[in-house]
Amino acid sequence: AQKVTQAQTEISVVEKEDVTLDCVYETRDTTYYLFWYKQPPSGELVFLIRRNSFDEQNEISGRYSWNFQKSTSSFNFTITASQVVDSAVYFCALSEAGNAGNMLTFGGGTRLMVKP
Amino acid sequence: ETGVTQTPRHLVMGMTNKKSLKCEQHLGHNAMYWYKQSAKKPLELMFVYNFKEQTENNSVPSRFSPECPNSSHLFLHLHTLQPEDSALYLCASSQGRLQGAKNIQYFGAGTRLSVL
Numbered sequence: 001a002q003k004v005t006q007a008q009t010e011i012s013v014v015e016k017e018d019v020t021l022d023c024v025y026e027t028r029d030t031t032y033y034l035f036w037y038k039q040p041p042s043g044e045l046v047f048l049i050r051r052n053s054f055d056e057q058n059e060i061s062g063r064y065s066w067n068f069q070k071s072t073s074s075f076n077f078t079i080t081a082s083q084v085v086d087s088a089v090y091f092c093a094l095s096e097a098g099n100a101g102n103m104l105t106f107g108g109g110t111r112l113m114v115k116p
Numbered sequence: 117e118t119g120v121t122q123t124p125r126h127l128v129m130g131m132t133n134k135k136s137l138k139c140e141q142h143l144g145h146n147a148m149y150w151y152k153q154s155a156k157k158p159l160e161l162m163f164v165y166n167f168k169e170q171t172e173n174n175s176v177p178s179r180f181s182p183e184c185p186n187s188s189h190l191f192l193h194l195h196t197l198q199p200e201d202s203a204l205y206l207c208a209s210s211q212g213r214l215q216g217a218k219n220i221q222y223f224g225a226g227t228r229l230s231v232l
Contacts, residue, residue, distance in 0.1 A: 031217065032217060033217050033218050035220070037223075042225055043204060043206075043225040043226040043228070044118055044120075044206075044223045044224055044225040044226065045206065045208075045221075045223040046118070046223075047220055047221075047222060050218065050220055052218065091159070095217040095218070095219065096217055097216060097217040102147050102164070102166070102210055102212060102213055102215065102216070102217070102219040102221075103161060103164065103172065104161075104221060106158055106159040107158070108157075108158045109158070109159075
C-alpha cells in the first residue's frame with residue numbers, strides 16, 4: 001500500500017534562511033508520480049510541482065528546488081532565502097499508476113513559519 | 117485563483133440542520149473530488165467523480181451525500197452532522213482518468229464548517 005511520510009510537523013526559520021522539507025514515500029509500483037502542494041492560510045492547496053518516477057533530475061524554480069532520490073524513496077523540497085510569504089503548510093503527495101489513476105495519497109504536511 | 121470556486125467559505129450549522137456545499141470548476145476538467153481536512157489530521161479523500169459518475173466513496177457516513185450534476189459542478193449535501201464533522205472541506209478537480217496517475221488536482225479554497 002502507498003504511504004507518504006512528512007516527519008517534520010512544524011519548522012520555524014528566520015527570513016533569508018534556507019529550509020528543507022522532507023518527504024519519504026512507500027509504493028510497490030514502478031510507475032508513480034510525486035507532487036508538492038502549498039496551503040497558505042487562505043486554505044486552498046496550490047500545486048507546486050509534479051515529478052514522475054523515471055525522472056530523477058533535480059529541478060529548480062526560482063527559490064524552490066526539489067531533490068528526488070529513488071534509492072532512498074525521498075522527494076525533498078528546499079526553499080532558498082526564505083521569505084515571510086513562504087509561511088504555509090506544505091504537502092507531499094503520491095499517485096500510483098496501479099490504482100484508479102487519479103487519486104492522491106497525501107503526507108501529513110509540514111507547517112513552515114518564516115519569521116521576519 | 118485556481119479555477120475552482122467553493123461556496124460558502126464559512127458555514128455554521130446545528131446538528132439538525134440541512135445544508136449544502138457547492139463547488140464549481142472553470143478548468144474544463146472531468147474529475148472532481150471532495151476532501152476533509154481536520155485539525156492535525158492528514159487530508160482525507162471522501163468522494164471522487166469521473167464524468168459525473170461516482171468512482172470512489174471512501175467509507176463516508178451517509179450523513180454526507182454528494183451530487184455531481186455535470187462535470188463542472190459538485191455538491192456535498194449535509195444533514196444531521198456531528199460536532200466531529202467540523203473541518204475544512206476542500207473540493208478539487210483534475211483532467212480525470214484519461215490522464216491516469218499524472219493527474220494534477222487543482223483545489224478550491226475550501227468551506228470551513230463548524231457543527232454546533
